[in-house]
Amino acid sequence: MHADLSRLTFRPAKHYSGVLAQQGRVQLDADANEQHAIQQHQARTLAADLIGQHGGPYGAAGFRIAYCRGENTLDNLAIHGGRYYVDGILCDAGRPPAGIPAGEGSGPKSADGPAPEGEPAGESEGGQSPCDDPAVWTYWNQPDAYRDPEKPADRLPTQFPYLVCLRVWERAVTAAEDPEIREVALGPALPDTAARIKTVWQVLPLPAAELTVPQSPTAAQIREAFRTWADARRAPAASAAFRAERPERTDEEPCLTRPEYRYRGPENQLYRVEIHTGGTAETATFKWSRENGSVVFPVAALDGTWVELATLGGDDKLDLNAGDRVELADSASTSRGEGAELLRVEEVDVPGRRVRLNAEPGPGTGRLPGLHPFLRRWDHRAPGARGTARQHRDGTLKVVEGTWLDLEDGLQVWFEPGGRYRPGDYWSAPARTATGTVEWPAAADRRPLLQPPAGIDVHYAPLAWVGADGAVTDLRYTFRPLAAPVEAATADG
Numbered sequence: 001m002h003a004d005l006s007r008l009t010f011r012p013a014k015h016y017s018g019v020l021a022q023q024g025r026v027q028l029d030a031d032a033n034e035q036h037a038i039q040q041h042q043a044r045t046l047a048a049d050l051i052g053q054h055g056g057p058y059g060a061a062g063f064r065i066a067y068c069r070g071e072n073t074l075d076n077l078a079i080h081g082g083r084y085y086v087d088g089i090l091c092d093a094g095r096p097p098a099g100i101p102a103g104e105g106s107g108p109k110s111a112d113g114p115a116p117e118g119e120p121a122g123e124s125e126g127g128q129s130p131c132d133d134p135a136v137w138t139y140w141n142q143p144d145a146y147r148d149p150e151k152p153a154d155r156l157p158t159q160f161p162y163l164v165c166l167r168v169w170e171r172a173v174t175a176a177e178d179p180e181i182r183e184v185a186l187g188p189a190l191p192d193t194a195a196r197i198k199t200v201w202q203v204l205p206l207p208a209a210e211l212t213v214p215q216s217p218t219a220a221q222i223r224e225a226f227r228t229w230a231d232a233r234r235a236p237a238a239s240a241a242f243r244a245e246r247p248e249r250t251d252e253e254p255c256l257t258r259p260e261y262r263y264r265g266p267e268n269q270l271y272r273v274e275i276h277t278g279g280t281a282e283t284a285t286f287k288w289s290r291e292n293g294s295v296v297f298p299v300a301a302l303d304g305t306w307v308e309l310a311t312l313g314g315d316d317k318l319d320l321n322a323g324d325r326v327e328l329a330d331s332a333s334t335s336r337g338e339g340a341e342l343l344r345v346e347e348v349d350v351p352g353r354r355v356r357l358n359a360e361p362g363p364g365t366g367r368l369p370g371l372h373p374f375l376r377r378w379d380h381r382a383p384g385a386r387g388t389a390r391q392h393r394d395g396t397l398k399v400v401e402g403t404w405l406d407l408e409d410g411l412q413v414w415f416e417p418g419g420r421y422r423p424g425d426y427w428s429a430p431a432r433t434a435t436g437t438v439e440w441p442a443a444a445d446r447r448p449l450l451q452p453p454a455g456i457d458v459h460y461a462p463l464a465w466v467g468a469d470g471a472v473t474d475l476r477y478t479f480r481p482l483a484a485p486v487e488a489a490t491a492d493g
Contacts (some may be wrong), residue, residue: 344397
């Protein structure tokens with residue numbers, strides 16, 4: 001989660017069932033966030049135990065898929081409304097009505113609800129294509145997938161059969177992406193307050209060639225093959241660790257930090273190391289932030305290498321300076337998990353609230369105001385002494401396994417050899433000035449323990465199998481309510 005947090009304290013292995021606020025104590029964001037995490041963990045575990053890996057309520061199960069063959073247009077899929085649970089996470093496919101402006105029409109019209117269970121996946125009543133129904137989402141306009149017809153990779157497969165699956169994950173949203181979060185009554189400075197956690201669901205195709213299924217497979221065989229595929233995708237394949245070590249020549253540098261402290265930073269920080277380019281160590285790169293990647297600047301306009309911003313930051317710790325590395329992103333690129341080249345700030349025009357970058361941002365991101373573009377600051381700069389991570393040509397840092405890499409102020413990261421890295425994988429560690437070290441799990445002899453990525457945790461569920469003739473085999477599960485009528489009393493009772 002790219003949010004301004006002090007630290008993340010939820011540990012399922014501790015089996016805490018709640019957080020107790022004590023009178024007269026300091027209130028911390030970590031305590032409130034841990035209470036939310038405990039409740040969410042309990043609710044989702046209960047839902048997954050009762051429902052199973054995935055399923056929807058009988059009569060209101062969402063994500064029923066209908067195939068729409070394109071005659072003069074691209075193929076499409078209709079995504080019918082309703083609710084569906086994936087690993088206990090609620091996904092709602094309902095499409096809100098567009099609404100009627102005041103003074104127009106005679107009042108709101110009721111929209112049809114989700115189609116009843118068992119309705120054929122072909123044309124709707126009257127011969128209308130289900131993809132033309134304004135009450136349902138389609139593959140091309142689903143809210144958080146941002147499919148682009150101009151990109152061949154985004155189009156539905158032309159080779160049948162293929163599987164349609166549901167991809168579910170969560171991300172943090174701040175006022176930079178959703179201005180409605182901001183409370184304007186707080187004044188002209190418009191400070192942001194709490195962030196939000198958004199459940200992102202995406203209906204995506206999966207070619208049959210990626211699944212191990214026999215010719216003319218049954219629904220059960222398809223589900224089993226998909227589960228094997230999903231488990232392999234979800235399994236962590238990389239590990240890392242943090243530690244703090246006193247930098248060389250520390251005794252010769254006057255500072256306020258106590259001489260014996262290993263972490264030499266002047267402030268408490270939540271460091272985040274995030275994979276930018278995936279693959280093995282030969283290709284993988286990373287970036288890091290001392291503010292958990294939360295320092296963002298809403299973009300007002302782009303003009304070549306100049307970027308006009310809505311703000312330049314609240315103070316000298318959360319602003320932009322020449323030499324800073326920034327990444328241009330928006331709601332679409334973030335939801336798609338697409339990382340952009342990290343650019344360098346060359347000049348800052350404070351009166352004009354503008355910055356000049358070393359190159360013009362690439363096409364496709366940051367030019368549509370409706371997608372709320374922003375610059376995200378990362379805190380690594382040019383390589384320094386031996387042991388510092390080597391810079392890649394796109395502004396990121398090369399993953400080097402089996403050695404401690406210096407970040408800053410004595411903080412180091414270790415990547416375990418043999419890892420396979422996924423874009424977006426991240427590790428976070430709080431560094432504290434009071435102890436001069438970093439909070440990280442350690443063995444009895446104080447050696448840092450390897451940990452899998454803290455996220456991104458992606459969940460999958462199969463929805464449908466699309467055959468050569470456009471026939472759709474429904475792969476969803478449904479469940480019925482547990483409640484039943486009270487039995488009438490009998491003479492014996």
